[in-house]
Amino acid sequence: MLLFLVIFDSVIADDVSLLMVLVDTNPFFWSTTNNALSFSKFLSHVLAFLNSTLLLNQLNQVVVIATGFNSCDYVYDSSSNSVAPNQRTERLLQKLEEFVIKDEQLSKEESADGIGSSLLSGSLSMALCYIQRVFRSGPLHPQPRILCLHGSPDGPQQYVAIMNAIFSAQRSMVPIDSCVIGAQHSAFLQQASYITGGVYLKPQQLDGLFQYLATVFATDLHSRNFLQLPKPVGVDFRASCFCHKNTIDMGYICSVCLSIFCKHHKKCSTCGSVFGQAQTNAPSTSKQKRKSPDT
Amino acid sequence: MPQVKIIAKNFMDMVASLPAMKLDKLYENAFICEAILRSLPPLAKKYVLQMLYIDVPVPAKSMEEWVVADGFSKHKVAIDRLIQLRVLTEIVDRKKETTYKLNSTFQINLQKHIVYGWCLTQIDYRDDLLIGYCSGVLPREPMPSNITVRLPSLEDLEAYATEQWECFLLHLISSTQAERTTNFSSSMMKVFQRGLLSQRDKEAPRLTESGFQFLLMDTNAQLWYIIREYITNSEERGVDSANLISFLLELSFHVTGEAYNSNTLTDFQRNAIKDLADLGLVKLQQGRKESWFIPTKLATNLSISLSDSSSRKQGFVVVETNFRIYAYSTSKLHCEILRLFSRIEYQLPNLIVGAITKESLYDAFENGITAEQIISFLQQNAHPRVAERIPSVPENVTDQIRLWESDLNRIEMTPAHLYDEFPSRDVFEAACDFAREYGGMLWDDSKQMRLVVKADILMQMREFLRSQKQ
Incomplete structure (x- = not known):
């Protein structure tokens, strides 16, 4: 008598991932001379990393979003069938070039001083939109995660938009990994990775970027439960004020909508609540302060 | 005693069982490296990637530091698998420290894939050697x-x-029913049928228990079973099994629906592809001058492990709470499969109507099909309309199928011995205690001093009773 024991994996293999890579293409950042890594070298590291991600599982999916100075756009999607696998690099580089030129044309109108920040909030939102679409595509979807390869300094004026994106990623359980290739730490990305349970890393040796990417950021969500990954050392939780977009340690908060201000205002610019005197005044005015908005 | 045979779950188990020499030779093919890498457990994949650009052996101790305490068992599984497939080589040096090193052929092939995998256009095509290595994405160019x-x-x-x-399946289970013949030789068919059919003299061949179970498996599992037989049998046909494995793996990297020139195949591959066309893995077409083959989904799914749910076909069965089955199918095979456990009542051009009855199920159970297999077949092939419902097969039906099965198992038979006419109550009680101690006590009646014990402990009982007599 023969008995068959066929062992079934009941669900889709658990390491199938959807990797959204946000690549910083801010020309002001890449043109700074003190960069240890040139843009072309950086790209070759990233391409090798994308290659290896696609190599690990045939169902893995990679989407690349370019984060420019004025705009952001999808430059590569491995799931679109229009690109033959052997023309991937060509297509990606071509799209990237088109994007950078378009981005440059947009910026001619206004002049920037110093290294401006790139539009991280925009590309984060695009990544999250894409992920939402994947979530709705059916019960069997790859596990998404976002990887920010970011070098430009934080733009405090994007604070609200970025925080909203972070919280929406947290809600949909999408980790945001950050790999900072600039000179300074990024407070935004530290918070993003901390809140969403992703990994934040600022590589010491930028010429070995691929090894960092392969060791830390290639880890699928399933394996993260078993591997030692870099732990957050210190997270800069400071917020930006809504009025002047400065990063502040202490400030005023609207008691109705939690907007942050660096100075005392008469009225909340976000929700329109009318405030009383600042707290340093006599406590008798506290009743006035709680006045609710008329709307 | 039933002989338990564990089917190698997928290609990779078969690859892993190849002798070391053949395995090392297989790794010269970049596709095999890729397929092997993809088949590894997630953690093992990660290790390979991590070690890809490390040229010195990595101490086992530092690898253990990569994992957290909870993941240690997974770590062990990953390392064992890597060593089994000879991707990692274990080296124990003089200080008794274990280090691991990646198989260098494997390593070089993957490095090339990662670096050149995307940018074929930048490679000089005149250099034959480079093409051999670097066409890492497609094994051969599709025809214009x-x-x-x-x-x-x-x-x-x-x-x-x-x-x-x-x-092919219909041919396999009953060659009279198939409308067309396959060009597999009858000896080849015999090999496939071995284990699935049993033939007594002058009787029509009957499906064996495992044959029934085979029919209820999903297509990928069935395909794998046949391919496995095909590979194990290859040596007898004078084909090197390693060659065959590497060709099949290579085939799974072709793009579904593209045409590939048959001229690019070697003689042995041309022979093999005819057999594969019979199984539906490829479609052969003949043009005015050239001939080409087109891989189907069955071929490209080969290297994926069995149960990739994305490859599952649409279901066709609706089961109602009144035990009736409606199967929207034109396939004779489906009808045959349903007939295994239900009574087919009538057949319309695109619909088979049947009923699950106690009698039909008893027949199925007698043939060695289990209730679980029937239920999982019904669930896996549920029509899209009912597949969304939970459960897709009505609960009262699944429960009843299980109950009818357990009806048959109500009696358990154990060979036993009955003792009676004990000389005294003391001897009887001592015998009872003895039997209990050995776990062989089945039944005792202390009034009439009778005792039933399992046949297993007959010898010990005999010894014991003899010692009691003295």
Whole structure:
């Protein structure tokens, strides 16, 4: 008598991932001379990393979003069938070039001083939109995660938009990994990775970027439960004020909508609540302060 | 005693069982490296990637530091698998420290894939050696569309594959029913049928228990079973099994629906591809001058482990709470499968109507099909309309199927011995205690001093009673 024991994996293999890579293409950042890594070298590291991600599982999916100075756009999607696998690099580089030129044309109108920040909030939102679409595509979807390869300094004026994106990623359980290739730490990305349970890393040796990417950021969500990954050392939780977009340690908060201000205002610019005197005044005015908005 | 045979779950188990020499030779093919890497457990994949650019052996101790305490068992599984497939080599040096090193052929092939995998255009095509290594994405170039005419659409191709496969299956289980013959030699068919059919003299061949179970498996599992037989049998046909494995793996990297020139195949591959066409893995077409083959989904799914749910076909069965089955199918094979456990009442051009009855199920159980297999077949092939419902098969039906099965198992038979006419109550009680101690006590009646024990402990009982007599 023969008995068959066929062992079934009941669900889709658990390491199938959807990797959204946000690549910083801010020309002001890449043109700074003190960069240890040139843009072309950086790209070759990233391409090798994308290659290896696609190599690990045939169902893995990679989407690349370019984060420019004025705009952001999808430059590569491995799931679109229009690109033959052997023309991937060509297509990606071509799209990237088109994007950078378009981005440059947009910026001619206004002049920037110093290294401006790139539009991280925009590309984060695009990544999250894409992920939402994947979530709705059916019960069997790859596990998404976002990887920010970011070098430009934080733009405090994007604070609200970025925080909203972070919280929406947290809600949909999408980790945001950050790999900072600039000179300074990024407070935004530290918070993003901390809140969403992703990994934040600022590589010491930028010429070995691929090894960092392969060791830390290639880890699928399933394996993260078993591997030692870099732990957050210190997270800069400071917020930006809504009025002047400065990063502040202490400030005023609207008691109705939690907007942050660096100075005392008469009225909340976000929700329109009318405030009383600042707290340093006599406590008798506290009743006035709680006045609710008329709307 | 039932002989338990564990089917190698997928290609990779078979690859892993190859002798070391053959395995090392296989790794010279970049596709095999890729397929092997993809088949590894997630953690093992990660290790390979991590060690890809490390040229010195990595101490086992530092690898253990990569994992957290909870993951240690997974770590062990990953390392064992890597060593089994000879991807990692274990080196124990003089200080008794274990280090691991990646198989260098494997390492170089993957490095090339990662670096050149995307940018084929930048590589000089005149250099034959480079093409051999670097065409890491596609094993061979598809033919330009101006030569190939009448290429089937993807739907047509899938329909072709299904039809071809079902024809083969029908041929396999009852050669009289099939409308077309396959060009597998009858000896080849005999090999496939071994274990699935049993033939007594002058009787029509009957499906064996495992044959029934085979029919209820999903297509990928069935395909794998046949391919496995095909590979194990290859040595007898004078074909090197390693060559065959590497060709099949290579085939799974072709793009579904593209045409590939048959001239690019070697003689042995040309022979093999004819057999594969019979199974529906490829479609062969003949142009005015050239001939080409088109891989179907069955071929490209080969290297994926069995139960990739994305490859599952649409279901066709609706089961109602009144035990009636409606199967929207034109396939004879489906009808045959349903007949295994239900009573087919009537058949319309695109619909088979049947009922699950106690009698039909008893027949199925007698043939060695289990209730779980029937239920999982019904669930896996549920029509899309009912598949969304939870449960897709009505609960009262599944419960009843299980109950009817357990009806048959109400009696358990154990060989036993009955003792009576004990000389005294003391001896009887001592015997009872003895039997209990050995776990062989089945029943005792202390009034009439009778005792039933398992046949297993007969010898010990005899010894014991003899010692009691003295």
